[in-house]
Amino acid sequence: MSQSLSYQVYSDREFVQQYEDSILNNAWNACYERPSTLSLVPENLKDQNVLDAGCGPGVVSEILLERGAMVTAVDYSPEMIKRTLLRTNGKVDARILDLNKGLGELASSSFDVVYCSLVIHYIDDLQQLFSEFARVLKPGGLFVFSTDHPDLAAVDNRAEDLQVRNTVRWDSFNVSIELYQRSWNHIMKALISNSFEPGIVANARPGEECRVRFPKEYNQLLQKPYFICVRAICRKGYRSDEMSAATQRDIFL
Numbered sequence: 001m002s003q004s005l006s007y008q009v010y011s012d013r014e015f016v017q018q019y020e021d022s023i024l025n026n027a028w029n030a031c032y033e034r035p036s037t038l039s040l041v042p043e044n045l046k047d048q049n050v051l052d053a054g055c056g057p058g059v060v061s062e063i064l065l066e067r068g069a070m071v072t073a074v075d076y077s078p079e080m081i082k083r084t085l086l087r088t089n090g091k092v093d094a095r096i097l098d099l100n101k102g103l104g105e106l107a108s109s110s111f112d113v114v115y116c117s118l119v120i121h122y123i124d125d126l127q128q129l130f131s132e133f134a135r136v137l138k139p140g141g142l143f144v145f146s147t148d149h150p151d152l153a154a155v156d157n158r159a160e161d162l163q164v165r166n167t168v169r170w171d172s173f174n175v176s177i178e179l180y181q182r183s184w185n186h187i188m189k190a191l192i193s194n195s196f197e198p199g200i201v202a203n204a205r206p207g208e209e210c211r212v213r214f215p216k217e218y219n220q221l222l223q224k225p226y227f228i229c230v231r232a233i234c235r236k237g238y239r240s241d242e243m244s245a246a247t248q249r250d251i252f253l
């Protein structure tokens with residue numbers, strides 16, 4: 001298993017407990033990123049197979065279950081997988097799996113939705129990850145993800161295809177963590193070259209709950225978006241003349 005700084009942080013029991021407590025109630029996750037990204041997933045997921053990739057402590061898995069989904073939750077941190085199983089009373093198929101090594105044990109064309117919030121900036125090779133997501137999705141399936149906003153990345157977004165790996169300080173948890181900062185071009189290229197048709201690309205938006213509970217953060221987040229949320233359709237096996245159907249339906253925000 002990877003021994004990167006990020007892995008060490010996400011595998012630390014004390015950190016995982018603090019992280020779970022924090023994301024359940026804070027402005028950034030509970031009132032900003034999570035509702036923004038979840039708004040791109042259908043409310044009714046009855047009998048849909050959903051992969052929660054990089055599930056963390058299972059807060060999203062629990063919501064997907066409530067929407068009726070059959071959830072497979074994967075994460076490379078054994079501590080996160082333990083928390084996911086506890087939180088969901090064992091109702092998800094939870095597995096320890098390193099997304100940098102592919103999804104070998106998951107069957108091709110088996111998922112209706114792949115959900116991946118705040119994870120892809122830890123992944124070494126976006127092309128490889130997206131190609132695996134395309135493999136496990138059914139044709140026409142949805143890929144929904146959120147990530148750090150490319151406009152805030154330490155790369156020139158006017159340039160073609162860039163990524164840098166940085167170590168950043170996460171003050172609220174008193175830890176340092178490694179992640180990739182990527183240009184728009186890098187992310188979009190990885191999507192399109194793996195048969196994904198991006199339908200919605202939106203800034204995360206702080207909602208009413210954020211305004212009421214966290215007015216300071218609300219104003220900050222309104223002025224400067226920190227995350228993007230994307231919904232793309234898996235068009236593997238489609239003819240090129242069928243590709244535009246999604247963009248006619250969805251909007252580029």
Ligand SMILES: C[S@@+](CC[C@H](N)C(=O)[O-])C[C@H]1O[C@@H](n2cnc3c(N)ncnc32)[C@H](O)[C@@H]1O
Pocket residue numbers: 006010023053054055056057059060074075076077080097098099100116117118119122123
């Ligand atoms: C910021 S947390 C997000 C958790 C969850 N998706 C959420 O939104 O609440 C990032 C998660 O990605 C997981 N992760 C990072 N790199 C990974 C990898 N290579 N394979 C599997 N999981 C990974 C971490 O263990 C952590 O649980």
